[in-house]
Amino acid sequence: MAAATIKDVAREARVSVASVSRALNGGGGVTAATSARIHAAAERLQYIPHAAARMLITRRTHTVGALLPDLYGEFFSELIRGIDLAARARGLHLLVSSSHGGATEAAAAVRSMQGRVDGLLILSERVDTAFLRANLPKALPVVLLNSAVSGPAFHVINIDNHGGAVAMVRHLLQAGHRSVALIAGPPGNFDASERERGYREAMAKYAPRAALTVVAGDFTEESGYRAGQQLLARTKRPAAVFAANDMMAVGCLAAFKDAGVQVPEDIALAGFDDIPITRYVTPALTTVRVRIADFGRLALERLADVVERPGQETPSADTLGFEIVVRDTCGGNKPEKNS
Amino acid sequence: MAAATIKDVAREARVSVASVSRALNGGGGVTAATSARIHAAAERLQYIPHAAARMLITRRTHTVGALLPDLYGEFFSELIRGIDLAARARGLHLLVSSSHGGATEAAAAVRSMQGRVDGLLILSERVDTAFLRANLPKALPVVLLNSAVSGPAFHVINIDNHGGAVAMVRHLLQAGHRSVALIAGPPGNFDASERERGYREAMAKYAPRAALTVVAGDFTEESGYRAGQQLLARTKRPAAVFAANDMMAVGCLAAFKDAGVQVPEDIALAGFDDIPITRYVTPALTTVRVRIADFGRLALERLADVVERPGQETPSADTLGFEIVVRDTCGGNKPEKNS
DNA sequence: AGTCCGCATGAAAACGTTTACGTTGGCGCC
DNA sequence: GGCGCCAACGTAAACGTTTTCATGCGGACT
Numbered sequence: 001m002a003a004a005t006i007k008d009v010a011r012e013a014r015v016s017v018a019s020v021s022r023a024l025n026g027g028g029g030v031t032a033a034t035s036a037r038i039h040a041a042a043e044r045l046q047y048i049p050h051a052a053a054r055m056l057i058t059r060r061t062h063t064v065g066a067l068l069p070d071l072y073g074e075f076f077s078e079l080i081r082g083i084d085l086a087a088r089a090r091g092l093h094l095l096v097s098s099s100h101g102g103a104t105e106a107a108a109a110v111r112s113m114q115g116r117v118d119g120l121l122i123l124s125e126r127v128d129t130a131f132l133r134a135n136l137p138k139a140l141p142v143v144l145l146n147s148a149v150s151g152p153a154f155h156v157i158n159i160d161n162h163g164g165a166v167a168m169v170r171h172l173l174q175a176g177h178r179s180v181a182l183i184a185g186p187p188g189n190f191d192a193s194e195r196e197r198g199y200r201e202a203m204a205k206y207a208p209r210a211a212l213t214v215v216a217g218d219f220t221e222e223s224g225y226r227a228g229q230q231l232l233a234r235t236k237r238p239a240a241v242f243a244a245n246d247m248m249a250v251g252c253l254a255a256f257k258d259a260g261v262q263v264p265e266d267i268a269l270a271g272f273d274d275i276p277i278t279r280y281v282t283p284a285l286t287t288v289r290v291r292i293a294d295f296g297r298l299a300l301e302r303l304a305d306v307v308e309r310p311g312q313e314t315p316s317a318d319t320l321g322f323e324i325v326v327r328d329t330c331g332g333n334k335p336e337k338n339s
Numbered sequence: 340m341a342a343a344t345i346k347d348v349a350r351e352a353r354v355s356v357a358s359v360s361r362a363l364n365g366g367g368g369v370t371a372a373t374s375a376r377i378h379a380a381a382e383r384l385q386y387i388p389h390a391a392a393r394m395l396i397t398r399r400t401h402t403v404g405a406l407l408p409d410l411y412g413e414f415f416s417e418l419i420r421g422i423d424l425a426a427r428a429r430g431l432h433l434l435v436s437s438s439h440g441g442a443t444e445a446a447a448a449v450r451s452m453q454g455r456v457d458g459l460l461i462l463s464e465r466v467d468t469a470f471l472r473a474n475l476p477k478a479l480p481v482v483l484l485n486s487a488v489s490g491p492a493f494h495v496i497n498i499d500n501h502g503g504a505v506a507m508v509r510h511l512l513q514a515g516h517r518s519v520a521l522i523a524g525p526p527g528n529f530d531a532s533e534r535e536r537g538y539r540e541a542m543a544k545y546a547p548r549a550a551l552t553v554v555a556g557d558f559t560e561e562s563g564y565r566a567g568q569q570l571l572a573r574t575k576r577p578a579a580v581f582a583a584n585d586m587m588a589v590g591c592l593a594a595f596k597d598a599g600v601q602v603p604e605d606i607a608l609a610g611f612d613d614i615p616i617t618r619y620v621t622p623a624l625t626t627v628r629v630r631i632a633d634f635g636r637l638a639l640e641r642l643a644d645v646v647e648r649p650g651q652e653t654p655s656a657d658t659l660g661f662e663i664v665v666r667d668t669c670g671g672n673k674p675e676k677n678s
Numbered sequence: 679a680g681t682c683c684g685c686a687t688g689a690a691a692a693c694g695t696t697t698a699c700g701t702t703g704g705c706g707c708c
Numbered sequence: 709g710g711c712g713c714c715a716a717c718g719t720a721a722a723c724g725t726t727t728t729c730a731t732g733c734g735g736a737c738t
Contacts, residue, residue, distance in 0.1 A: 003453075003476050005694055016718045021696060029716065046476075051454035052394035053694035056723050061391070063434070063455075071423055077416030084410055084437050093455065095402070096433050098423050114342075115390035115724095116402075116432065137342050137385075250619060276413075280589060282621045344724055355688045360726060368686065392724035395693050454694095 004045040013041035024049070055115075063093040064303055065117040067109055069124050071098045073247065074275040075292060079145075082296025083121065090304050092118075100124060103131060110135045119303045121145060125189060129153060141306040143299050148190040155306060156317045157299050161191050164288040164322040165198025165242070168270050171324050172240040173206045175331040177268050181213035181238035183227040183248050192219070195244045195272060213238050217248045224251025232259050240268035240330065246275045249285055253329070269329040283328030290322050343384040352380035363388070394454075402432040403642055404456040406448060408463050410437045412586065413614040414631060418484075421635025422460065429643050431457075439463060442470060449474045458646045460484060460638055464528060468492060480645040482638050487529040494645060495656045496638050500530050503627040503661040504537025504581070507609050510663050511579045512545045514670040516607050520552035520577035522566040522587050531558070534583045534611060552577055556587045563590025571598050579607035579669065585614045588624055592668070608668040622667030629661050 010017045015034060023030045023038040030038070041047075055061050066083055068076055080096065087094045095117055100106035103126045113120065119141035129149050136142060143155045172180050182199045185192025196214070203212055215230050217223040224243055228251065231241060243249035249271030256263055263269050263283055271278060274289035298320065306313065349356045354373060362369045362377040369377070380386075394400050405422055407415055419435065426433045434456055439445035442465045452459065458480035468488050475481060482494045511519050521538045524531025535553070542551055554569050556562040563582055567590065570580060582588035588610030595602050602608050602622055610617060613628035637659065645652065 003478075006696095007694080017695080018697075018719080019717060022717090025696085031716065034716085048450055048453040050395070050694050052391045052400070053723090054696080055391035056389070056395055056694080056725085057696050059723080071416065071420040074413070074416070077410065077413070077419075080416075080419075080435075081410040081437075084435060088436070088438065093451070094435050096419075096423060096435055097427070098420075099427065111387055112432070114387045137387075139342075277616055277619055280616050280620050345726095346724080356725080357689080357727080358687060361687090364726085370686065373686080389724050392693090393726080395695090395724080396726050398693080 003050075004047045005050065006047070008045055009038065009042050009047045012045060013038045061093075061116060061118050062091065063095055063117050064119045064121060064300065064307070065095045065097060065113045066121045067100065067106070067113075067124060068096065068098045069100060071096075074277065075273060078275070078292035079123075079296040082293030082298075083300045084296075085293070086297040086300040086304075090300070092300075092304065100126065102126065106131070107135045114140075119143070119307045121299055121303055122147070141303060143303040143306070145295070145299050146191055152315050155302055155315045157295070157302060158317070158319050159191065159290045159295065160319045160322050161194035162198040162201075163319075164272060164290065164324075165195040165244075166202040167322070167324050168272070168288050169199050169202035169242055170206050171326075172242060172268060172270060172330060173202075175240075175268070177238075177240035177331065179207070179210045179213070179236075179238045180240045180242050181215065181231055183217045183224060183231075183241060183243040183252060184214050185244040185248075186218040187216075189219070192244055199242060211236075217244065219245050219247060221247045221251035221254075224248030225255045226251075228252035228255025229259070232256070232261060237267065240270070243269070243271045246271035246273045246278050246285065246287055249287070249329075250277060250281055253281060253285070263329050264331055268331055274325060278327070286327045286330040287325055288322050289325045290320060295320050342389075343386045344389065345386070347384055348377065348381050348386045351384060352377045400432075400455055400457050401430065402434055402456045403458045403460060403639065403646070404434045404436060404452045405460045406439065406445070406452075406463060407435065407437045408439060410435075413616065414612060417614070417631035418462075418635040421632030421637075422639045423635075424632070425636040425639040425643075429639070431639075431643065439465065441465065446470070446474045453479075458482070458642045460642055461486070480642060482642040482645070484634070484638050485530055491654050494641055494654045496634070496641060497656070497658050498530065498629045498634065499658050499661050500533035501537040501540075502658075503611060503629065503663075504534040504583075505541040506661070506663050507581055507611070507627050508538050508541035509545050510665075511581065511607060511609060511669060512541075514579075514607070516577075516579035516670065518546070518549045518552070518575075518577045519579045519581050520554065520570055522556045522563060522570075522580060522582040522591060523553050524583040524587075525557040526555075528558070531583055538581060550575075556583065558584050558586060560586045560590035560593075563587030564594045565590075567591035567594025568598070571595070571600060576606065579609070582608070582610045585610035585612045585617050585624065585626055588626070588668075589616060589620055592620060592624070602668050603670055607670055613664060617666070625666045625669040626664055627661050628664045629659060634659050 006017050006020050010020045015038060019030055019034060020038050023035040024042060064087060070076060084094055097109050100109050106124060106126050121143055123145040143157060146158055147156055149156060169180055182196060184196050203210060215227045217227050224247060241252060243252055249269055253263060253269060256267065261267055271285050271287040274287045278285035278287050345356050345359050349359045354377060358369055358373060359377050362374040363381060403426060409415060423433055436448050439448050445463060445465050460482050462484040482496060485497055486495055488495060508519055521535060523535050542549060554566045556566050563586060570577065580591060582591055588608055592602060592608060595606065600606055610624050610626040613626045617624035617626050
């Protein structure tokens with residue numbers, strides 16, 4: 001037996017399909033008696049409305065899509081967790097789609113989500129204003145995460161990369177470290193460049209005569225390890241190292257350990273993100289905490305708002321707060337807050 | 340302007356909608372010339388077929404759903420990553436739904452996925468045969484992950500909990516440790532009980548006179564920490580500890596460290612799962628590796644197979660292989676393999 | 679040269695809903 | 709007691725596809 005349709009319920013309850021729809025969807029216009037009869041019939045037949053049919057006529061899918069670059073690593077798993085939590089709280093389904101290498105692939109992903117979602121959460125480096133205009137039906141609500149796109153055209157939610165970097169560098173300097181080196185993120189990456197900007201700004205402000213040291217990295221643990229080796233090879237070792245993300249800091253820590261360099265006695269170290277791993281390495285890593293799950297939750301809630309009253313509100317750009325969490329890889333002890 | 344429909348394309352190309360459908364879906368029966376004209380028109384109008392309409396008539400959604408208990412922790416993030424990878428490779432969309440506390444909630448989740456998915460991946464303790472029969476339209480393909488449900492009614496893919504536990508306990512014993520204690524998982528949990536069964540069996544076989552020591556845990560880090568304390572408080576400390584999962588092993592390690600007990604010199608330790616964190620704790624954790632991402636990939640591929648030819652194949656029960664990965668928390672050095 | 683066949687194309691039904699609109703009936707009011 | 713009104717309910721259109729079936733046409737075969 002195929003799944004029961006609304007017609008079956010109507011026949012069973014001896015009413016028309018319209019009444020069934022009304023009774024089940026709550027909008028009045030049905031006697032309590034008939035409504036009860038209809039509900040009973042629906043129950044008996046195990047009736048479940050066909051989602052596709054409803055989408056077609058309603059133009060609402062009750063689903064949001066999330067376009068992510070990759071699902072690897074704790075950052076994204078936390079992010080998606082936050083999104084999922086908020087989505088369920090709102091009664092929305094979540095369609096995920098990850099790993100969009102090139103722009104072509106991303107475009108295909110966007111297109112294939114067409115009509116399956118009420119809105120889109122996008123976190124991707126490849127995506128700029130031009131891309132969005134070209135591939136998005138402009139009616140589709142979108143919220144951009146951590147995106148360089150700033151114009152008033154789209155909703156954007158960013159991590160406070162700049163502020164976090166400034167605060168961390170300042171913290172390291174105030175803890176007594178003379179010089180701070182940066183392990184940078186991948187060139188072209190928005191978060192990476194913002195963090196580097198923060199580093200440079202903080203150095204200029206709080207340690208104007210100290211030398212700037214920047215070694216390359218790409219957010220991976222391996223690149224952090226290599227960067228650590230490079231830093232040790234220098235004639236003048238920095239007193240402290242600020243890695244643009246935690247994974248690189250972890251790699252760097254391993255390089256120091258392998259070289260017999262003590263952290264934090266010989267050299268201080270700090271990261272960015274506060275992924276769970278930071279608590280488990282020894283010594284535990286000082287880092288900039290961004291509440292990743294909250295980040296996802298916030299993004300979804302903004303998107304849901306936009307979906308509910310379309311086009312009303314003017315695009316907003318929010319920035320998420322951060323916290324400096326002091327653990328064991330740096331000298332100081334002074335926790336600092338900012339939101 | 341609303342999104343272009345197939346009718347718009349038909350008008351633009353001066354053909355009927357039927358021809359447009361044929362040309363775009365490849366089914367043949369269209370002249371090369373008209374097909375080109377249609378494609379050109381579609382391109383010009385930025386035509387994207389409406390997913391819901393297509394689902395309605397086709398009864399295929401090209402989407403699979405994943406029901407997970409929670410998205411927290413590295414196990415699930417790896418799992419979902421594997422699923423997503425395989426789904427994209429197959430051209431399928433992925434609808435995730437997590438955290439189904441009670442059976443009622445799980446039932447609601449299943450029902451709400453009705454008609455939005457072609458098949459379901461389910462990983463949940465609450466779900467047993469009766470539940471499935473009651474809430475699933477029996478036409479819907481399902482693959483159960485790590486489920487106690489064994490009957491020939493459903494497809495099941497399991498981690499080799501039992502085999503992994505046996506191998507690890509054997510390894511610890513053969514490395515020279517006289518006694519092995521177990522930190523158990525939550526009562527009622529399938530994985531936990533299978534691992535415990537493996538522990539008991541291996542102890543009976545390879546160390547028949549050694550005492551069995553089992554302390555309670557619930558798979559969380561905190562419970563591992565408490566279990567570690569309990570073990571140290573005993574008059575007879577075990578020579579080695581086998582935690583039923585990695586997070587508890589990590590917690591236990593912290594308890595030992597806080598008590599000044601050296602690992603592995605004073606006591607050996609091993610976990611289960613091989614989540615990424617195990618590599619970063621010091622000393623690095625010996626554990627049973629299950630390739631979680633592969634687990635997800637495998638599950639999705641089996642589901643996709645079932646979806647493609649419905650009802651044909653008889654339900655299968657697969658078991659995923661494992662590896663003992665020897666790191667620094669146990670004495671021995673002998674890597675061991677099994678698949 | 680007439681018939682038939684195959685192929686490109688079009689018309690229309692179907693999928694399962696929601697919803698605008700029309701119809702019925704009962705009831706109050708004058 | 710007739711008139712109109714409102715609430716309850718039914719009818720049918722619409723959403724955008726795919727697919728079956730009918731139609732026409734040209735060419736090959738007899």
